[in-house]
Amino acid sequence: MKCVVLLSGGIDSTVMMYALMANHELWPLTITYGQRHVKEVNAARKVCIARNADLAARWEHLDLSLLSSFLKCTLTGYGEVPDGEYDVDTIKAMFVPNRNMIFLSIAAGYACSLGAECVAYAAHHNDAVVYPDCRPEFVKSVFETILMGTGGKVSVLAPFLHFTKAEIVKLGRGLVVPFRSTWSCYKGGELHCGVCPTCLDRKKAFEVSGIEDPTDYADVKA
């Protein structure tokens, strides 16, 4: 089955892509929207190349940086990315308005063009607590909308909806995912900063899963 994978280059979408390889012909799509952390694009390319040549050849990057002035938040350059754990204020500042619906819509249109039957999206349980557009009821709704909008041609896969990030890391280890090549940090520096909400999430997922974290963090001195 042909499937468009929304691949950010982070841990979740990379593990999902590796997991779906067995049963799908995957078409990875990385969309940028003028975010600070464009290092994700390189990460996305690398994790495709690491898996196999077909995947690398089918990978596409769609640069929609023009969107950034229409989607204002700290990730698109309006204000600073905060440090520390997720709380009400950091979430508010980091939420990219309706980004996931925009990405899923585009991926569904692309799937139609390719004759692919589905779009895969790595929303998971930890993100659902934080972001409204990662919740099961949102995914159900977007699934129905895409099915109708494409005349019944494209459906949405969200295999991690009830997985924690630690469980995703565990699965990824079994699939030999090159975690070092993935990128999470929202600040987009040379190394993962280690202190922004998403770096803390990344660290915690390795800790909880009991798997060694191969990431070089800027806040950890060698």
Added chain:
Amino acid sequence: MKCVVLLSGGIDSTVMMYALMANHELWPLTITYGQRHVKEVNAARKVCIARNADLAARWEHLDLSLLSSFLKCTLTGYGEVPDGEYDVDTIKAMFVPNRNMIFLSIAAGYACSLGAECVAYAAHHNDAVVYPDCRPEFVKSVFETILMGTGGKVSVLAPFLHFTKAEIVKLGRGLVVPFRSTWSCYKGGELHCGVCPTCLDRKKAFEVSGIEDPTDYADVKA
């Protein structure tokens, strides 16, 4: 109430914008996606200027022509735009995969950024017969998805869902819409071609409503 209007520069969205002026602070948004008929952009700008300076100042054009290679159809340069009335084949060739959901998602993200409470979309009864993503059940579904994806902040207005295009033209006449400035033709020539499916629709709407059609068509010799 602040509202983002998806304004293509055609008759339907222009009449909708003029109709909503009375009760809304409108933020017109024109999105291009590499379609042949970029003349729409100029039309969109003109109908804003014709209405008032505030509207003209708030109008935005978002150029997403990079999307065209991901959304293949005759309108984005893959094959020829057919002549004649809509039929199964012309519809199939002209359907831009999932375009309306993509546009609505972006408009909803933009609405969040602006602090606007809604997005207005001019889907109407005649289009509903032809395109899956103009049907009431699609609009209901996209309404719910956007509401969830934006954490309850943005809703969708679709005031023409049960209007025919002829009824829209009638309403537009009462609102003194400058029909001559609007653009429908999918071929994007110097004048409206007068023979493609959307030109035939435009002609028919004026005919049925009994209102004089001010359009210069290339197929009508003076």
